Amino acid sequence: MTAPRKPDPKIETIAASASVGADNPHAAMAPPLVMSSTYAWRDLDERPAFDYSRSANPTRAALADALARMEGGAGAIVTSSGMSAIDLALHMAPAGARVMAPHDCYGGAYRLLEAKARLGHLAVDFVDQGDDAAFEAALSQSPALVLLETPSNPLFRVVDLARRAAQIRAAGAVSIVDNTFLTPARQRPLALGCDVVVHSTTKFLNGHSDVIGGALICADAARHEDLCWWANTLGVTGGAFDAYQTLRGVRTLAARLDAQERTAIALAHELRAHPGVSQVYFPGLADHPDAAIIARQQSGPGAVFSFTPVGGADAARRFLEAVSLMHVGASLGGFETIACLPAVMTHAGMPEPARARAGLDAALIRISVGLEHVDDLRDDFAVGLRAAAGASGG
Numbered sequence: 023m024t025a026p027r028k029p030d031p032k033i034e035t036i037a038a039s040a041s042v043g044a045d046n047p048h049a050a051m052a053p054p055l056v057m058s059s060t061y062a063w064r065d066l067d068e069r070p071a072f073d074y075s076r077s078a079n080p081t082r083a084a085l086a087d088a089l090a091r092m093e094g095g096a097g098a099i100v101t102s103s104g105m106s107a108i109d110l111a112l113h114m115a116p117a118g119a120r121v122m123a124p125h126d127c128y129g130g131a132y133r134l135l136e137a138k139a140r141l142g143h144l145a146v147d148f149v150d151q152g153d154d155a156a157f158e159a160a161l162s163q164s165p166a167l168v169l170l171e172t173p174s175n176p177l178f179r180v181v182d183l184a185r186r187a188a189q190i191r192a193a194g195a196v197s198i199v200d201n202t203f204l205t206p207a208r209q210r211p212l213a214l215g216c217d218v219v220v221h222s223t224t225k226f227l228n229g230h231s232d233v234i235g236g237a238l239i240c241a242d243a244a245r246h247e248d249l250c251w252w253a254n255t256l257g258v259t260g261g262a263f264d265a266y267q268t269l270r271g272v273r274t275l276a277a278r279l280d281a282q283e284r285t286a287i288a289l290a291h292e293l294r295a296h297p298g299v300s301q302v303y304f305p306g307l308a309d310h311p312d313a314a315i316i317a318r319q320q321s322g323p324g325a326v327f328s329f330t331p332v333g334g335a336d337a338a339r340r341f342l343e344a345v346s347l348m349h350v351g352a353s354l355g356g357f358e359t360i361a362c363l364p365a366v367m368t369h370a371g372m373p374e375p376a377r378a379r380a381g382l383d384a385a386l387i388r389i390s391v392g393l394e395h396v397d398d399l400r401d402d403f404a405v406g407l408r409a410a411a412g413a414s415g416g
């Protein structure tokens with residue numbers, strides 16, 4: 023008779039208990055910050071577990087362990103940024119390999135892939151991955167890697183991860199999902215059959231707008247080992263202090279996301295009913311074109327949405343100049359509400375024809391909802407929308 027299996031702990035429990043009280047000289051409850059770049063060899067014939075901090079660092083290992091368990095992977099690699107995590111993932115493919123990416127992927131990923139293609143390091147196809155015919159046509163070109171990003175930024179298009187993962191595997195390619203927008207608290211791509219997850223931990227995972235960081239989590243242990251080798255060889259691993267801060271942020275991820283998402287749901291619905299708003303893009307709206315997929319693969323809509331005010335790009339500028347509680351900036355996922363005009367900010371690196379192909383309107387405003395009270399944010403939206411409509415206010 024086998025003992026009943028202990029159920030896997032929930033995301034909240036993994037985050038709150040990761041490395042707490044782990045063995046250390048003082049039995050400190052909070053895992054210590056180990057800044058040392060190098061470590062003593064106590065025995066010349068045995069390489070210590072921690073030898074040199076580019077290869078391995080105890081604080082970074084504590085964060086990696088938490089992230090691997092939260093995503094359900096064989097291991098996690100903590101990198102210096104989200105971009106270095108994506109670049110590290112590209113090291114799974116040989117020189118000249120094809121990479122398929124979403125036509126509306128994160129602007130930095132677009133820039134990286136396009137620049138590498140220009141150097142001849144790889145060939146890239148930017149594809150509307152919600153379009154079955156376009157996706158299958160690109161897959162028939164035998165890509166080595168397929169980058170997925172769902173929901174997409176800033177239009178919150180959704181792709182069916184389980185279905186795409188199966189197609190990618192059948193084609194002999196490796197699937198990589200950028201899970202920055204939802205985090206494992208809302209979407210777990212490895213459980214849906216995907217191979218690799220990448221994160222910008224700069225966003226929700228750290229959540230306090232004070233670290234640039236990334237992570238890469240593999241479902242497969244051999245692939246994890248191979249990419250650990252590359253991370254050390256390239257020197258893209260993250261710093262100890264950043265890992266310390268990020269693990270501290272991860273402890274409260276679920277609670278932050280619950281609160282921020284609740285406010286995002288309220289505001290998105292109110293904007294949708296507002297006469298000064300022409301369009302709202304948010305996975306939490308019941309009439310989202312991919313509502314059935316969202317219900318299957320996301321445990322919530324997340325806390326970021328986009329909208330276009332009536333009146334075009336000039337109205338969007340008036341909105342951003344009038345608001346005072348939300349801040350105009352480029353990031354997302356922090357405790358503070360950030361408004362962004364993607365066409366001139368996050369997606370400025372994307373050439374205009376590519377922006378048009380991705381359906382990125384110059385008037386589109388993206389909102390990352392923070393932890394402020396919903397009533398105060400509602401007032402700020404009212405001020406912004408009055409200004410957008412051309413009213414002098416007051």
Ligand SMILES: *Cc1c(COP(=O)(O)O)cnc(C)c1O
Pocket residue numbers: 103104105106128130131175200202203221222223224225234235236
């Ligand atoms: C921010 C972001 C990145 C890049 O991460 P950095 O930490 O800024 O390097 C990649 N993907 C998505 C979806 C992002 O939002």
